[in-house]
Amino acid sequence: MPRFSIIVPSHGVAGRLALALDSVLAQSYGDFELIPVCDAPGSPAADVAAGHAGRDSRVAPVNSPPSAGLGGARNTGLRAATGAYVLFLDGDDTLAPGALAALDARLTETGDVDALYFEHERTPWWEGEPTNPAAPLLAKTPAGAFSPAQAPQLTGVQLPAWSAAYRRAFLTDHQLTFPEGPFTDLGWGGAVTVAAERVAVLRSVVVRHLLRRQGSRLNLPGAHHHQLLDQVDLVLTRAAESALSGALFEQLFAMVLKTASRPERLPSGRRAFFRRAGRLYRTHRPAGFRTPGGSLGVQHRLLASGAYSAFRALRGANRSAEAAAERVPRPRMLRTRLRYARDLRRPLDPDLAVYCAYWGRGYACSPAAIHAKAAELAPHIRSVFLVEPDAVDAVPKGVEHAVIGSRTYWEVLARAKYLVNNANFAEGVVKRPGSVHVQTQHGTPLKKMGVDQSTYPVVAAATGSFAKLLGRVDRWDYNISSNRHSTQMWERAFPGSYEALEYGYPRNDVYCTATADEVARVRRELGVPEGKTAVLYAPTHRDYQTGFDTGLDLEAFCAAAGEDVVVLLRAHYFYDQGRAKSSGRIIDVTGHRSSEDVCLAADALVTDYSSIMFDYANLDRPIVVYADDWDVYRETRGVYFDLMEAPPGPVARTPEELAQVFRDGSYAGAESKALRAEFRSRFCEFDDGLAAERVVRRVFLGEPPEAIPPVIPLAERVPAPAATLVRS
Numbered sequence: 001m002p003r004f005s006i007i008v009p010s011h012g013v014a015g016r017l018a019l020a021l022d023s024v025l026a027q028s029y030g031d032f033e034l035i036p037v038c039d040a041p042g043s044p045a046a047d048v049a050a051g052h053a054g055r056d057s058r059v060a061p062v063n064s065p066p067s068a069g070l071g072g073a074r075n076t077g078l079r080a081a082t083g084a085y086v087l088f089l090d091g092d093d094t095l096a097p098g099a100l101a102a103l104d105a106r107l108t109e110t111g112d113v114d115a116l117y118f119e120h121e122r123t124p125w126w127e128g129e130p131t132n133p134a135a136p137l138l139a140k141t142p143a144g145a146f147s148p149a150q151a152p153q154l155t156g157v158q159l160p161a162w163s164a165a166y167r168r169a170f171l172t173d174h175q176l177t178f179p180e181g182p183f184t185d186l187g188w189g190g191a192v193t194v195a196a197e198r199v200a201v202l203r204s205v206v207v208r209h210l211l212r213r214q215g216s217r218l219n220l221p222g223a224h225h226h227q228l229l230d231q232v233d234l235v236l237t238r239a240a241e242s243a244l245s246g247a248l249f250e251q252l253f254a255m256v257l258k259t260a261s262r263p264e265r266l267p268s269g270r271r272a273f274f275r276r277a278g279r280l281y282r283t284h285r286p287a288g289f290r291t292p293g294g295s296l297g298v299q300h301r302l303l304a305s306g307a308y309s310a311f312r313a314l315r316g317a318n319r320s321a322e323a324a325a326e327r328v329p330r331p332r333m334l335r336t337r338l339r340y341a342r343d344l345r346r347p348l349d350p351d352l353a354v355y356c357a358y359w360g361r362g363y364a365c366s367p368a369a370i371h372a373k374a375a376e377l378a379p380h381i382r383s384v385f386l387v388e389p390d391a392v393d394a395v396p397k398g399v400e401h402a403v404i405g406s407r408t409y410w411e412v413l414a415r416a417k418y419l420v421n422n423a424n425f426a427e428g429v430v431k432r433p434g435s436v437h438v439q440t441q442h443g444t445p446l447k448k449m450g451v452d453q454s455t456y457p458v459v460a461a462a463t464g465s466f467a468k469l470l471g472r473v474d475r476w477d478y479n480i481s482s483n484r485h486s487t488q489m490w491e492r493a494f495p496g497s498y499e500a501l502e503y504g505y506p507r508n509d510v511y512c513t514a515t516a517d518e519v520a521r522v523r524r525e526l527g528v529p530e531g532k533t534a535v536l537y538a539p540t541h542r543d544y545q546t547g548f549d550t551g552l553d554l555e556a557f558c559a560a561a562g563e564d565v566v567v568l569l570r571a572h573y574f575y576d577q578g579r580a581k582s583s584g585r586i587i588d589v590t591g592h593r594s595s596e597d598v599c600l601a602a603d604a605l606v607t608d609y610s611s612i613m614f615d616y617a618n619l620d621r622p623i624v625v626y627a628d629d630w631d632v633y634r635e636t637r638g639v640y641f642d643l644m645e646a647p648p649g650p651v652a653r654t655p656e657e658l659a660q661v662f663r664d665g666s667y668a669g670a671e672s673k674a675l676r677a678e679f680r681s682r683f684c685e686f687d688d689g690l691a692a693e694r695v696v697r698r699v700f701l702g703e704p705p706e707a708i709p710p711v712i713p714l715a716e717r718v719p720a721p722a723a724t725l726v727r728s
Contacts, residue, residue, distance in 0.1 A: 002058075003164070004032040004100060005168065007077030008089045010067050012448055013091035014044035016210070021052045021059070023094035029101040034685035035080055037073040068175045071178030071188075074161070078177065081168060085116075094209050096121075103165055106202045110145040114170040114196040115256045117154060120163050120207040123643050130208070134163055138201040145200045148193055152247035154201070156189030157235065157255075162207050166192065182217075182224045184230045186255070190235030205265040221267050225259050229276055236284040245286045253281060257299045260311065273309050278306045285582060288388060298359075301388065313427075324719050325357070336410060340428075343414035353383045353418035353700070356425065360388040360404045362593055363395050365422045365438035366480065366692075369506035371399070373692035378700045380430070384412045394593055418700060424472045431475040437500070438699055439476045440506065443611030444486050444683055447540075448638030450493030456638045457580075470495070478699060480505065482614070483685040489640055501698065504691030504711070510596050512689030513619040514720035522601045523723055527587055529567060534587075534723070535662070538570045539626075542608035544635065551608070551628065552655060558585040560659030570598055570612075602665060602721050606658065609633055613648050614683045618721040619719045622668040623649040623676060648679035680712060688712040 006024050010017045017036070024034050034056075036049035040063055049061040064076040074088060085107070089095065105117060117138060121130040139157065141151040148154065154165070161178070166318075174195040179187035218224070232252045235535040236556040239245045246693035256277050259265055266273055281303050291300040302311045353374065363371075363385055371383050385401045386409060395401045402408040410622065413419070413429050422442040431437065446457060451466050451474075474603045476498040481487040490500065539551055554567050589598050599605070604622040607613050609630070610711045613623055624646045632640075644651060647674045661667040689707050697703040 001035045001243050001407065002031050002083040003029075003104060004087055004165070005035060005081035005083030006032055006089055006095075007035045007037060007074055007081065008091055009037045009064075009073035009077070010045035010049065010091040011039055011073065013068070016092040017045050017048045018052070020089055020094055021049070021618050023096075023168050024089070025056055025058070026097070027095060027100045028098060030102055030382050031104075032058060032060075032100060033081070033083055034059045035077045037064050037077045038285070039063065039066050058457060069180065069182075069184070071180055071184035074178045074184075078171065083168060086168050086171065087165050087206065088110050090162060090209070093162065094208045094210075096208055102202060102204055103206065106200065107165075108202040111198075112167060113145050113198045113200045114495060115156070115164045115192055115199045116202055117156075117159060117164045117199065118202040118206040119204060119561070120160070121205050121211055122209050122211055124211055132205065132592050134201070136714075137204055141201050145198045147201055148647055149243045152244055154199070155187050155248050155251055156193040157248060159185075160209075160384055161188050162169045162209075164192075170196070171677060179231060179234060181227045182231060183228050186228070186252070187231040190231075190248055190252070192240060193244055193248065194235075194239045195242075207440045211539050219265065220228050221265055223269065224627055225265050226269060226273055226276075228256065228259055229273070229280060232277075233280055233284075234693060236280070239622050240284075245284075246289050249284060249286055250290060250292065251442045253277075253300065253303070254296065257296070257303065260303070261299070262412075270312075274308045274311065275305070275306060285566050291388070300500055301405070307405070310428075336407065338406065340410045340414055343411050344430055344432065346415060348432060349380050349382075349415045349419045351419050352412060352413050352416040353420065354386060354416040354703050355383060355420045356386040356404075357422050357584045359423055360391060362387055362391040362699075363399060364507075364595075365442050366506040367420050367422055369509055370420055370438075370440070370695050373506070373696045374700055377693065377696045379603075381418070381700055384408075384416075386412075427468065427472070429475075435470060436477045436699060437475045438695065439479045439491070441480060441486070442616035444482055445489045445493065446609055446611060446614075446639055446641070446643060448493070449489065451495070452489075452493045453638065454706075456636065463500050473498070473686075478695075480691075480695065482508065482681050482691075485640075485683060500697065502709075503694040503698075504686035504688060505615070506686040506692035506695060507596055508615055508618050509692050510533050510600065511615070511687065511720055512717055514600055516721045516723075519600050519720060519723050522597045526568065526592065526598070526599055528568070528723075531564070532566045533562075533564050533603045534566055534568055536568045536570060536598060536600055536605045536607075536616070538605065538607045538610050538612045540608055542637075552626065554586050554659070555584060557655060557659055561658075561662035564630045565662060568602055570595065600720055601723070604662075609639070609643065616682050617648055617676065617680050619722070620680065620688045621719075621722055622672055622678065623647075624658065624661055624667050624672075625649065625651045626653075627651055628653055644681065646682070648676050650675075684714060688714075688717055 007384055008020055021034065021036060036059065038046035038049050038061055040046065047060065049059065050493055053059040053061055060080065062076055062080045064073040078086065100406050103116065103412050119132050119134045119138060123130045137154055141154055176191050176195060178184045179607055217579045235248060235252060239248050248283040260274055261276065263270060291297040299311065355371050357365045357367045371385060374381050374383055383400065385395065385399055386404055387395060387401050389403050392401065392403065417434065418426065418438070420438045420440065422440045450469065454466060473494045476496055478501050479490055479498045481490060481500050481502045487502055521536065537554065554569060558567060560564050566585045566587060568587050568589045592598055595612065599619060604624065605613065606615045606624045608626050616623060623644065627644065631646060650667055652661060666672065688711050694708050698705070698708055
């Protein structure tokens with residue numbers, strides 16, 4: 001029995017088939033059989049294969065009719081295979097030199113695995129640098145053999161069938177074959193993922209894939225795109241009881257939404273495609289699945305609700321840009337639009353206020369703080385908080401809420417006098433004369449924002465239409481600021497006619513009002529062991545990266561920093577999947593509703609360039625900046641000032657430096673305190689615990705500016721106490 005069976009379908013690629021076969025026969029490792037799959041005897045590809053078979057006995061051609069398609073050709077090759085492991089190679093691709101030897105060596109290391117995934121290069125047909133799209137996916141997997149559940153991002157549906165070697169006995173035992181029709185790789189990859197028990201990866205290039213000038217056939221316009229949904233249904237039905245159902249669901253519907261957002265791929269039947277996709281979404285959505293953040297999450301919600309009209313509006317002329325800008329849906333059906341138009345003609349309700357935070361992620365941030373203070377100082381105001389369906393259960397008892405996209409949602413948006421948000425309301429929301437929009441923001445700007453992003457290609461592409469952005473800014477009546485730096489930067493980033501309220505951020509009030517008992521309660525809720533030094537690690541989002549990476553070995557940091565250190569890990573809210581990943585001395589608090597609670601619980605903060613540093617500085621506790629990629633971040637994202645010249649505490653550029661400042665106590669020493677004092681004087685100007693009261697009195701109660709409580713000087717404020725004494 002040979003070590004490898006290499007199956008090469010050849011329909012339509014006779015001109016390059018010889019290169020593919022030669023790349024296999026030239027391998028230094030020779031224990032294989034090569035199975036070209038040809039249309040029929042006498043076809044051009046069959047003649048090429050026969051010529052190679054005449055020169056090398058390891059070449060054994062078989063035939064499969066073109067009507068069977070790619071899946072049928074591969075299945076024919078599978079039936080003829082006798083090797084221990086099976087590889088697939090498209091007829092116009094090649095094996096990299098030394099590929100089989102590398103595969104054999106890796107399989108010897110890992111033992112018998114059901115699938116060994118490897119990297120591949122995509123080579124432009126004319127000119128340009130090859131890319132390696134599988135490398136980031138494989139880089140985050142365990143070193144040896146592992147269960148697929150240990151690396152849910154590696155489901156196989158994101159990789160072509162020729163990016164892995166498969167144990168033939170595993171395929172036979174589970175009767176795995178390629179499904180019919182286009183997108184056969186997707187169905188195959190999903191089936192392998194569900195059935196596999198042990199997999200491994202080889203982090204080197206095995207296959208070199210030639211990108212055709214005409215592009216992939218699957219991306220061409222045609223009715224075949226409807227069959228994508230057949231494969232999605234097939235995979236998710238098979239995965240219904242699998243631990244990977246959530247990962248498969250998310251990845252498959254990312255592909256569905258990509259197709260739905262490209263009208264050129266679906267010349268007809270777009271609405272039917274969307275409706276069927278929505279039915280499949282509702283049928284197969286796993287219990288507890290949390291929609292992704294950002295624009296993709298918006299598309300998930302529109303698909304789940306069948307809101308085709310809103311989805312079509314999202315894609316538009318600049319569909320990819322608009323998708324990043326619009327995070328909540330428009331009225332989704334004709335009846336809803338008519339009701340909204342009718343409600344817009346009704347009088348404003350002078351005692352109705354609507355709040356929203358982070359595009360409906362929950363009851364949080366400054367909108368929640370203003371909501372709570374309004375209940376105290378302006379109880380006559382009816383307050384309604386807008387949330388996504390999956391955030392309803394987390395809304396505090398007694399808080400009236402409306403689900404985004406519902407009839408009530410559009411009714412209160414049409415009639416509310418006061419609208420409070422830390423982001424922006426949907427494009428479809430009309431700014432009525434007499435209504436008052438309050439933009440609370442959700443951080444002090446270090447990175448470039450708004451129109452200042454236009455000269456940074458990576459973030460500009462995700463920001464969307466700047467004209468539409470400024471249209472949303474034109475709805476603002478008030479924009480809240482926590483320091484003069486923010487006031488100036490907001491004026492640059494979001495030019496408009498609004499009034500700047502230099503009142504401080506309401507969400508930061510708690511840093512001056514929380515008691516020691518409240519700090520202790522939060523630490524208990526988060527699971528911080530008594531007497532331990534809790535270090536909050538909160539890295540920011542990087543626009544030039546896909547997915548979340550801690551950027552730091554946190555277990556190693558704990559071991560090096562000292563026995564009393566535990567880490568509270570809080571990823572950027574874009575990556576909140578609602579699944580805690582706590583282990584050992586690492587406590588994952590990403591999914592915790594309140595970032596303010598998390599800050600109160602922490603004895604020190606480690607961050608890179610996140611705006612959380614400006615909020616945390618109000619507590620006057622140690623801050624360390626971990627700036628391992630500052631130059632890249634500054635050049636790619638753009639910043640308003642050089643953080644390295646004015647940091648809130650020590651700056652570490654390597655994991656060793658970071659551990660050292662905690663090990664020797666300098667993170668809380670005199671130099672750290674001096675840096676923090678200067679930082680606080682610049683960025684904690686207005687956060688004195690009275691911000692929410694100022695907003696309610698000025699906006700809801702209509703008190704004149706001179707009646708608003710003045711800002712308490714920084715030297716007179718008493719921050720919430722830390723739970724433990726820091727070392728110095």
